Amino acid sequence: MVNPEKSYCPYCGTPLGIVECEGRMRHYCEPEGRFIYENPIPAATSVVVDGKGRLLLVKRNIKPGLGEWALPGGFVETGESPADAAARELEEETGLRAEGPVLIDIIHQNSEFYRTSLLIIGYHFERFQGKIEPGDDASEVRFFDLEKLPPLAFESHRRIVEIFFGDDR
Numbered sequence: 001m002v003n004p005e006k007s008y009c010p011y012c013g014t015p016l017g018i019v020e021c022e023g024r025m026r027h028y029c030e031p032e033g034r035f036i037y038e039n040p041i042p043a044a045t046s047v048v049v050d051g052k053g054r055l056l057l058v059k060r061n062i063k064p065g066l067g068e069w070a071l072p073g074g075f076v077e078t079g080e081s082p083a084d085a086a087a088r089e090l091e092e093e094t095g096l097r098a099e100g101p102v103l104i105d106i107i108h109q110n111s112e113f114y115r116t117s118l119l120i121i122g123y124h125f126e127r128f129q130g131k132i133e134p135g136d137d138a139s140e141v142r143f144f145d146l147e148k149l150p151p152l153a154f155e156s157h158r159r160i161v162e163i164f165f166g167d168d169r
């Protein structure tokens with residue numbers, strides 16, 4: 001997959017060529033003799049469940065999925081572990097501080113919005129504390145009964161919820 005919007009080398013600024021390599025069309029910087037690889041972007045999300053077995057969701061205040069409900073989460077920063085990213089985004093979006101991350105699964109998903117593919121890394125946090133306080137990226141934060149979950153913005157989040165709770169929920 002070559003993103004046509006990336007037309008200059010990010011290292012030296014030369015217009016990029018497109019060359020086939022290992023069965024894929026890839027951006028190539030001629031003067032430097034190097035390929036500019038495109039890789040999926042990792043994002044981390046949290047499954048947080050309260051004492052009544054209800055799932056924490058945020059109503060998104062940003063695109064994509066503006067106005068829809070989703071698991072708390074966001075992109076992993078360079079130098080940050082995915083579990084730390086999930087905990088950071090959780091606190092930023094909901095005000096809750098969580099501990100004890102356990103990996104649920106990693107979901108691969110193509111994204112029209114970001115024009116690349118994403119790796120959505122889902123964690124369950126076993127403990128949390130604090131008071132719910134929606135952050136900038138969330139207009140509303142609340143716990144939902146599993147039987148009354150609203151439609152989720154992203155297929156990857158639906159998969160993570162299904163895998164965590166099992167099909168018999």
Ligand SMILES: [Zn+2]
Nearest residue numbers: 009012029032
């Ligand atoms: Zn270059």
